[in-house]
Amino acid sequence: MSRTRAHMDRRALFASGAAAALLAATGVSAQSAPVRGGRLRIALSGAARTDGFDARVPQGLFMQVAMVGAVFETLTEVAADGTLRGELATRWHGSADAQDWVFDLRGNVRFHNGASFSAADVVESFELHRAGALADIETIAATSDNQVRISLSHPDADFPYRLTAPELVVYPARDMALAMRAGIGTGLYRVHRFQPGRQFVGHRVETHYKDGQAGWFDSVELVSLPADAVRAEALREHYVDAADLTHAVDLGDLTEMVLLPEENFMTSAVSTSMALPGQIGARWPLDNLRAAERWWIA
Structure with a gap:
């Protein structure tokens, strides 16, 4: 031009x-x-x-x-200095073989529509990607309002880092269709x-x-x-x-x-x-x- x-x-x-x-x-x-x-x-x-x-x-x-x-927001994020840190997750730990992961979630977070953020939102949002970016998830479950347990089909020590991907944002589970249309996040x-x-x-x-x-x-x-x-x-x-x-x-x-x-x-x-x-x-x-x-x- x-x-x-x-x-x-x-x-x-x-x-x-x-x-x-x-x-x-x-x-x-x-x-x-x-x-x-x-x-x-x-x-x-x-x-x-x-x-x-x-x-x-x-x-x-x-x-x-x-x-x-x-x-x-995503569960984890890459900070400006390149380090991995929590966003909607506050901490996490994996099994010795890096196949099972537990994420503790941040409390007192609200979506833009006023709904409270909980583990159910993470579960439903990740289910959207079970045929794509998160195809290696075998099971995902909320163990409490503020904790999610994820089991993978194979070990992956980089799993928390993968969760920084821009497509792995978290939606409100009860209003997911509306959130996708109007843009309702945390x-x-x-x-x-x-x-x-x-x-x-x-x-x-x-x-x-x-x-x-x-x-x-x-x-x-x-x-x-x-x-x-x-x-x-x-x-x-x-x-x-x-x-x-x-x-x-x-x-x-x-x-x-x-x-x-x-x-x-x-x-x-x-x-x-x-x-x-x-x-x-x-x-x-x-x-x-x-x-x-x-x-x-x-």
């Missing part, structure tokens, strides 16, 4: 909902302490007009960021506006168990811009704060940008107006899809 064709009409970008952003982690400027407030705007590829919140359907980057980075951001293939806007929930640790933005906007050159221009012209990119050729002056996770292995670029953690996870783009949780305004 030529630069002429790639040039955006500024009013059309936002009026059409094509000017959104995303962020799911903790900031670029490691010197500054996190501060609540402001809006994160991210330009992303990988959106489709058929997009939705059904994790059984393969999702592009746009929906992965909206789902695991904002609206929903994440830091509640769905405010969703236009499939175009735009996602999430607003910070009033209270969350991660308060004081993550979720610094008041709102998060994701916008679908399929062309690399257009995403680069949106970032260069300050319409968005971050964009997924694999090369810097269209960015121009890089003095106001940071290439993530590093210049020689670029998956995204972010404005220096954002503050980021000292280390940035490289398993997925945009700080393991969690820029909205972990970053803040510098």
